[in-house]
Each structure stands twice: as C-alpha cells, then as structure tokens.
Amino acid sequence: MRRLSAVLVLFLCASASAQQADIKVHVDQPTVELSPHLYGLFFEDINFSADGGLYAELVQNRSFEYYPIPGWNPLSERYHALSSWEKVERDGAECEIAAEKGIPLNRNNPTYLTVAIRRAGQGAGVKNQGWSGIRLDEGQEYRVSLYSRWESRRGAPLTVTLVDQDGHECGSAELPASGADWRQAEAVIKSDRTTDDASLVVTTTGRGKLCLDMVSLFPSNTFKGHKNGLREDLAQSLADLNPKFFRFPGGCIAHGHSLQNAYRWKDTVGDVAERRPNWNRWGYHQTYGLGYFEYFQLCEDIGAHPLPVVPVGVSCGFNQPYQCVPLDELHTWVQDALDLIEFANGPADSTWGKVRAEMGHPEPFNMEFVCLGNEEHDTPEFAERFPYFVEAIRKAYPDIKIIGTSGLSPSIPLYRQMQRLNVYSSDEHYYESPEWFVQNQDRFDDFDRDAPKIFVGEYASRGNRLVNAIGEAAYLTGVERNGDIVDMACYAPLLADVHNTQWTAANLIHFDKRNLVKTPNYHVQQLFAQNKGDVFLQTEIDQSVDEADLPSYAGAVGMGTWSTAAEVRNAKLNGEPLDPADWTPHGGKFNAKDGALRQADRDAQGVISVSTAEAPAKAVYEFEARKLGGAEGVLMVFGCEDPENYFWWNIGGWGNTQHAIEQCVDGVKHSLVETRGSIEADRWYKLRVETEPGRIRCYLDDKLVHDYQEQGPRVSVSSTLDKQAGEVILKLVNPTGYEVAADVSIDGAKVKAGEVDATLLTGAPGDDNSIDNPDNVAPVEKEVTVGDRFQLTLPPSSLQVLRLPVE
Structure with missing residues (x-):
C-alpha cells in the first residue's frame, strides 16, 4: 500500500x-454571523461547458467562424470554417461547398457557407452532426432557424430535416425561398423518434449558389423556456445547489490566451447573429451565444447574485510573453468595466441599459459585486494598472462592492495589495490534496478581522472520489466557523463534458449529451448550501486519538532539487552511513562519486534520488548539502513510498525565499508548514530531519527551523x-x-x-x-x-x- x-x-x-x-x-x-451569500457557483467555459454543454444549441460551428488555433494542440489546429459540416447530394444532385467572406451577414460574422449547385437531383445542401451526434427525443419540438440568400437565379425553398445515423427521417420543415439579400427563416420540427446520433440537413432542389449563415437548432424545452436558452437538466442541477451567487464568465478565460483574445463582454450581448465569436484560453472556439445577458438571466432564474469577472489590462501570467495594455490605452478597458455596471443596473434609456432592455429585460439586474482580475501574478505592471479600475468604479458607482484578487495558491501573494486598496473582499484560489483541506480547516482562524473579507473563489481537492469530497467538507466547517471574514466560497471547475475534458483533476458535474453525473463533491456542496444557518454556535469537541492512529513518516529517504544544481555528502540514517551509489534517480542528472551525490541539471524541477534504505517510524536522517547554482535550494526527501508519494523538506524554495515541509500525494504537493528563509550557494550546510509518529522536526546547522506536530485526523x-x-x-x-x-x-x-x-x-x-x-x-x-x-x-x-x- x-x-x-x-x-x-x-x-x-x-x-x-x-x-x-x-x-x-x-x-x-x-459566535459569528454567516454571510447570506456564502455558497455559490463558478462557471468557466472549460471542458466544453458552454457550447455543447450548458448552452442548448445543438449545431456546432453554426456561423462558420471556426479557424485553426496554431500552437495550441493538434485538435485546435484542425479547426476550419467548415468544421462539423459536410455536403449532401441526393439522388443525382451535384454541388460543392465552400466558406466565403464576400457579402457577410454582418462585420462580426464575416464568414458564411456557400453551396454551388450544378444538379439539383432530389436535393443538394449540407449537414451538421453537432457534437458527435445530435440528441433527439420522441415527441419533443425543436426550433430551427437560419439566414440564407441566393447569389444566382431565382431562390428556391429550403428543406430542413433531422435524420438519424441510418438516414431515417425524424422530422422536417420547409423554409421559404430568400432572395439576393440575407433573410432569416424559422420553423419548429417535432421528432418522431429518440436518438443520440442525429444530423441536421439543409437541402434545396434549386440550382445556383445558396449562401447560409447562423444555422441553429434548439430544443424547445430549455431552462425556464428561454429562447437562446440553456440545457434544462444541467441548469436545473445548478439551481438545485441553492447558490446565492454566480461567478462568471470564468477565471483564466477572462484573460484569454493573450490580450488579443481576452474576454470582452460587449462582444457577447445583443442579437446572437451579431456577436463576435472568439476562441478561448482552453484551445477551442466559443460562439458567445451564452453571453453576459444569458448569465445575468440565469442568475435571476436561480436566485443568485451576479458576480462578473472583468480583465484588468494584463494577460494571463501563465502564458508567455506576458502582455500589458499600455497605460495610455487602459482607459478603454476601465470604461468596459464601467459600461458593464451600466448594462446590469442602468436605466433603460442609458446607453448600455438600452441594450439590455432591447434584449427583453428593461428592469435592472441589480448587480452588487464586480470581480476585478483573476489569479494575476505579483508584477509591477499589475500593481500599476489595478488601482485605475478601483478608483474609477468607486467614483462612478460607490455602492458596487469590489472583489479583488489574492493570486493563485494558499500563499495569496497579492493579498497585501488588496489590503492597501481596501477592497470589499479578495479572491483566493487553490487546488490541493484532500489531506491539505483536512489539515487546513483552521486556515482562517487567525486572519485579520479588519482586513478585506475573503472570497474563496476557486477550490477543489484534485479529485472526485469520496475522499476528496469529505476533505472539502472538513474544510467548509472551518469556513463556516469563520463566517465573519469568509464572505463567499465556490468550487471549481463546475462542468465537464466527459468526452471533451481539458481539466481532468476535478469537476463538480460531469455530463454527456443525455446524462449528467453529480459527483460526491456536488453532494457535499449541496448539503452545506442547503443547511447553512444564520449564526455559528460555540462548539467544543473532545476526541482522543490513539498513537497508532497518528501519521507515520516511515519510508525511504533521499535528496532532490528544483531548478537548482546541488550535491550532498555524509548522508546517514539513524547514524548509519548511506551510499548514494545505491540510490535510484527519478529525472535530473544525478551522479554519485566518493560517497557524495550531485544533481547537475539546473533546469530540472522536482527531481529526486531515493535510497534503498527505509527509515522506521522514529528516525533521524541527516546529510550535508551545498547549492551549486540555480534558482532555489535543496530537497531532503523522507517518508517516500514511490516517486509520487513522499515528504520532503524544501530548503530555499519559492525562488530561495522559504523553507517548508511539503507532502506529495499522487503527484500533487502541498505544504504542511512554511517559514521565511534562504541558503547561499557554494556553502556546505548540515541538514537533519527527525521523525516520530505525528511529529517532524527539521534542523539547519543544528538550529531548529520547523517543529510540525499533527494530532491525527x-x-x-x-x-x-x-x-x-x-x-x-x-x-x-x-x-x-x-x-x-x-x-x-x-x-x-x-x-x-x-x-x-x-x-x-x-x-x-x-x-x-x-x-x-x-x-x-x-x-x-x-x-x-x-x-x-x-x-x-x-x-x-x-x-x-x-x-x-x-x-
């Protein structure tokens, strides 16, 4: 085991x-009052959560705006304007299809499909299989719509047919002929059978050149019956979580892959045929049919506060090269944030309130919060730009509560900046092991009560097993105990198509075209949200734990490095010398010579070499170490079962700024304890780790650095x-x-x-x-x-x- x-x-x-x-x-x-909006949802278009998922559109690439996304992945590079489309030639028909831009539907939708028909036969045209087949249910109605025009000769009527994989017709409708100008036509088709592998087919018996755009098919039974609506079962599963807020449109997706494809909310409102599609941070295209109006509408439908995330003029810090909006152009990004508030809350005769009203909602959405940024890195460029947004919003809309960003990881690197700006709350994100969540349920006990409130905007324990869900449940008891400072919390990511998943670590709801799966994590979130309460009560827990139940740190020992070259000598376990020549390397460039072990690759990250000797539960492990060069320090490995499950003492980690005891579980690391510290290059240090059940002590040059004790679960x-x-x-x-x-x-x-x-x-x-x-x-x-x-x-x-x- x-x-x-x-x-x-x-x-x-x-x-x-x-x-x-x-x-x-x-x-x-x-003790403390719990926030009335403590539990909510976070939605990001990852794992094909929107198009092909929550957004009920059944046609893929309906506006022919797909194109290759170079340098992302092979699938992304195969995208093109006719992806998911193929020509149809029935009984003697002959035609060719192509993508053109000559006379577009509008400037935001420049590409359209043409069908050049030489012989009409029994029908020439195109078909679309949606996302690997269209789901149909017997007796259900489907709304079909499209734009068409003819470039030559007189136009002819169109036939729209739903067919199963064997070519059997499931239902059809006739659409009137259009002329030389773009014209929209709509119809309702009732399916006479159930299938998951249908196609939508558009044909004509006319001749000439037929142009098509915005070819769409929706089930009539969308959530709350909205046109351009949401898949009913998925949306209902969100409502069943009893969310009090809804964070959208995502985290990293808000940045985009670069500033050029950042998420700009104005592209997502108005007539769906006039929205400007985009590709997203996760390497696929999005129609923006599920846009800001639909997000606000969903919030209203499920009783959740809208919580939009807007970019703040810097690109995603995980992508290089890092990009920043020049300061003399930043005003347009700041104005976007102000216009968003007007779109949500402005009167129907204001510039953006009018857009909302024309979309069918003259009343304001009563937005109270706005999130500025997501997981930004601690850079001078971010620190310079972020205050412009805060100042402008406070001046124009003093009642809007500003949620800042603490950055990624439990160390919340940007929290001090958020304190200085006195934002309403600060958004922290972490994806850790279930053990981390159990061990850190007291995380907020000692937070400054006069500082900004905490929004736990993204968290998950990297798995959808029961062990993960129970770890998260333990953590949420600490969230509720600190309800005076933790204002909001939401799990992430929310949705994942089981056949198109980029984030495999953990997702709250899995789905295919017909089914959905509520994970154990879902049930934990639901039980906490439905049983929150108003105030936390003083509670005493007295539980004894046997020594046999305390953690044991027994296992193999070794050394490692992260972005550093280093060497060790005089390694001993309980006083017995260890020969590094017998150790097994995992990555890196390890070389044993004269009783010493050197790792020479300065670029290798998290590489280790492990001894054949195993330490018992009570042990003293020691060696001398020297940093030869690189960004960090030395790793002292102990309690190792295999290359993905071990502990290490990280001396000079995080750019040679911290010492920490870390645990790696199934390849996922988390810190047990951290402290400030660094080491010098070309200097020998004496390192020692002493372990016993439930306790780890670490010494640097015989000085105690960590004394970590765990009382047991x-x-x-x-x-x-x-x-x-x-x-x-x-x-x-x-x-x-x-x-x-x-x-x-x-x-x-x-x-x-x-x-x-x-x-x-x-x-x-x-x-x-x-x-x-x-x-x-x-x-x-x-x-x-x-x-x-x-x-x-x-x-x-x-x-x-x-x-x-x-x-």
Whole structure:
C-alpha cells in the first residue's frame, strides 16, 4: 500500500474499534454571523461547458467562424470554417461547398457557407452532426432557424430535416425561398423518434449558389423556456445547489490566451447573429451565444447574485510573453468595466441599459459585486494598472462592492495589495490534496478581522472520489466557523463534458449529451448550501486519538532539487552511513562519486534520488548539502513510498525565499508548514530531519527551523442556528477510516425530543460516480433519536447533517 498520509491511510485501513468524541454545542453562545451569500457557483467555459454543454444549441460551428488555433494542440489546429459540416447530394444532385467572406451577414460574422449547385437531383445542401451526434427525443419540438440568400437565379425553398445515423427521417420543415439579400427563416420540427446520433440537413432542389449563415437548432424545452436558452437538466442541477451567487464568465478565460483574445463582454450581448465569436484560453472556439445577458438571466432564474469577472489590462501570467495594455490605452478597458455596471443596473434609456432592455429585460439586474482580475501574478505592471479600475468604479458607482484578487495558491501573494486598496473582499484560489483541506480547516482562524473579507473563489481537492469530497467538507466547517471574514466560497471547475475534458483533476458535474453525473463533491456542496444557518454556535469537541492512529513518516529517504544544481555528502540514517551509489534517480542528472551525490541539471524541477534504505517510524536522517547554482535550494526527501508519494523538506524554495515541509500525494504537493528563509550557494550546510509518529522536526546547522506536530485526523463539526426555522443545524464530518461514537450535548436551549431525519453521505474512500453508475455515492436519509443529549454514530469517511428543533 502506498503511504499517502495520515488521513488517507486511515481512510484505507480502519481501526478495529470505534473512537469516541464528545461534542457540546452552546446554543446561547453565538459566535459569528454567516454571510447570506456564502455558497455559490463558478462557471468557466472549460471542458466544453458552454457550447455543447450548458448552452442548448445543438449545431456546432453554426456561423462558420471556426479557424485553426496554431500552437495550441493538434485538435485546435484542425479547426476550419467548415468544421462539423459536410455536403449532401441526393439522388443525382451535384454541388460543392465552400466558406466565403464576400457579402457577410454582418462585420462580426464575416464568414458564411456557400453551396454551388450544378444538379439539383432530389436535393443538394449540407449537414451538421453537432457534437458527435445530435440528441433527439420522441415527441419533443425543436426550433430551427437560419439566414440564407441566393447569389444566382431565382431562390428556391429550403428543406430542413433531422435524420438519424441510418438516414431515417425524424422530422422536417420547409423554409421559404430568400432572395439576393440575407433573410432569416424559422420553423419548429417535432421528432418522431429518440436518438443520440442525429444530423441536421439543409437541402434545396434549386440550382445556383445558396449562401447560409447562423444555422441553429434548439430544443424547445430549455431552462425556464428561454429562447437562446440553456440545457434544462444541467441548469436545473445548478439551481438545485441553492447558490446565492454566480461567478462568471470564468477565471483564466477572462484573460484569454493573450490580450488579443481576452474576454470582452460587449462582444457577447445583443442579437446572437451579431456577436463576435472568439476562441478561448482552453484551445477551442466559443460562439458567445451564452453571453453576459444569458448569465445575468440565469442568475435571476436561480436566485443568485451576479458576480462578473472583468480583465484588468494584463494577460494571463501563465502564458508567455506576458502582455500589458499600455497605460495610455487602459482607459478603454476601465470604461468596459464601467459600461458593464451600466448594462446590469442602468436605466433603460442609458446607453448600455438600452441594450439590455432591447434584449427583453428593461428592469435592472441589480448587480452588487464586480470581480476585478483573476489569479494575476505579483508584477509591477499589475500593481500599476489595478488601482485605475478601483478608483474609477468607486467614483462612478460607490455602492458596487469590489472583489479583488489574492493570486493563485494558499500563499495569496497579492493579498497585501488588496489590503492597501481596501477592497470589499479578495479572491483566493487553490487546488490541493484532500489531506491539505483536512489539515487546513483552521486556515482562517487567525486572519485579520479588519482586513478585506475573503472570497474563496476557486477550490477543489484534485479529485472526485469520496475522499476528496469529505476533505472539502472538513474544510467548509472551518469556513463556516469563520463566517465573519469568509464572505463567499465556490468550487471549481463546475462542468465537464466527459468526452471533451481539458481539466481532468476535478469537476463538480460531469455530463454527456443525455446524462449528467453529480459527483460526491456536488453532494457535499449541496448539503452545506442547503443547511447553512444564520449564526455559528460555540462548539467544543473532545476526541482522543490513539498513537497508532497518528501519521507515520516511515519510508525511504533521499535528496532532490528544483531548478537548482546541488550535491550532498555524509548522508546517514539513524547514524548509519548511506551510499548514494545505491540510490535510484527519478529525472535530473544525478551522479554519485566518493560517497557524495550531485544533481547537475539546473533546469530540472522536482527531481529526486531515493535510497534503498527505509527509515522506521522514529528516525533521524541527516546529510550535508551545498547549492551549486540555480534558482532555489535543496530537497531532503523522507517518508517516500514511490516517486509520487513522499515528504520532503524544501530548503530555499519559492525562488530561495522559504523553507517548508511539503507532502506529495499522487503527484500533487502541498505544504504542511512554511517559514521565511534562504541558503547561499557554494556553502556546505548540515541538514537533519527527525521523525516520530505525528511529529517532524527539521534542523539547519543544528538550529531548529520547523517543529510540525499533527494530532491525527479528527471529526470536524459545524454548528449553526437557523433563526427562522428555530433549528440547530449540525454538520458532522468524519475524515478518518474508523467509526466514531459521538456523544452530542445541546446546551442553552431545549431540543424537542424525538425522531429527526438525518442526511448521511458515506462509502469507501475511493468511491466515485460515473455515467454508468451516477448514484454510486449519494446522500441517504435515516432517522435519529435526538434530545438535549444523544448518541450518534459517525461512519468512516462520512458527512452527516441533522436539523434539531429547539425552544
């Protein structure tokens, strides 16, 4: 078995006997009020979440604006104007299809398709298979629309047919002939069969040159019945999460791959035929049919505050070359942010409020928040540009709450800047292991209460197994305990097409064209959002943990480097010399000579070499190390089970600015403890790590740098009061591999004794859900006898929710 960490080991190897926990809730001792909009959603067009997903359009490349995206990936480079289209020649018909730009529909939609028909036969034209086949349901109606014109001879009527993969007609409609000018035609087709592999076919028996653009097919049963609407089941699954805010249109997608294809909201509103399509940060095209109006409309439909993200004049820091809008051009980007607020909230006779009104919503959307930027890097260019947006919005719209950005990773590198600018809240993002979430549930306990509030705008534990969901649940108990400073939180990413997924680490909802899968993480998010409460109650938890349940750091030892060349000598384990010639390298350029080991590649990142000797649970591991050159320091590896599961002491990490104990679980690293520090090049240092169950001590030149102690995995509890319902809400998380017998006491109020329904989410840690088995992990209801004091069993790897009526 791999040594994954205390938490996961306990998941997989349950103790034979149950542990005991005493939980006391003081109803008469409220601590902090929870934000009324604490839990929400984050949507980004990643994993084909919009076109082909939430956006209900069934035709792919409907406006013929696809083109190759060079340098992204082979799939992106195969895009072209006729992607997903092919010609149709029936019974003697002869034609050729092409993409042209001669007389476009409009300047934002310059490309259209032409069908040059030499012989009409029984019909010449084109067909589209959508996203690997169009889903049809028997008895359902579908709205078809298109623009057409004829360039030669008199126009002829068009026939639009839905056919299955065997060529059987599922339904059809006739559209009238157009002339030399672009003309839109619409019809409704009822399908007489169910299939997932249909095509839309447009044909004519006329001759000459037929031009087509904006060929569209929508199911009539979109969410809330909106035209240009959303896929009903996916949108309903979002509504069922009870979100109080909706962050859109994304994170990195807001930047684009560069400033040239950054997300500009004005391109996404107005008539869908006049919106300017774009390709996105994830390497595929987007129609912007799902645009800012549709996002605001969805927020209104599901009762969520709109939370738009706008770019702030710098490109994505993860893409090179890094780009910045020149300061003398920045005003247009700032004005975009101001115009967005007018579009959302302005009167119907204002410039952008009029656009909203013409789209069918004269009343304002009552937007209260705006997010400025996303995961920007800590650069002088960002620091110079960001304040322009803050100043302009505060001057024009002082009631709008500005949400800044803390940057990526738990270290929140931009938070100090956000403090200086005194934004309403600051957006922090991290994707860590489930162990990190369990170990960091007290993250916000010591945050400055006079600083900006915290928006946990993107987080996930890099997986959709139950172990991941329970880790996130433990973390959310800490979020609620700190509800005075954590104002909003949302999981990310939200949606993923199972056949077109770029972000494979974790996604909340998986789908194909007919099905959706609610992950265990989804159920955790839903249970917390539906059972939040108004105030957090003082809670005491007394749980003993046996020494056998403490984490063991036993395993192989070794050394490594990150963007650095270094060497070590005099390696010893419990006083016994180790010969580096017997060590196994994993990457890099390692060379053992005369009892020393050198790694010479300054560019190699995270490479290690591991000894054949294994340390017991209590051990002293030491060596001397010297940095030879490069950006960082030396890595002292211990507790190693394999090249993707180990601990290391990182001396001089993060550009030679910090020392940290880190853990790597299945290739994903997270910090257990960090401190400022650096090392010099060409100087020998004495390094020593001492381990025992639940404790790691690290010494640099015999000086103690870290003394990390872990008490072992324990139950986590959130106790809140729902004032209107008169109920105490208990959310109890057991992230261990053993059963916990809980003795629950309610003080300061009288519990109405009797049976209550409890919701339980549990299973094996590695369990997940799939298209074939979507309910493998799902909440179940059970009855629990409650009173002022009662006993409750907390199964291994579980979340349990109870609502207790109190007087």
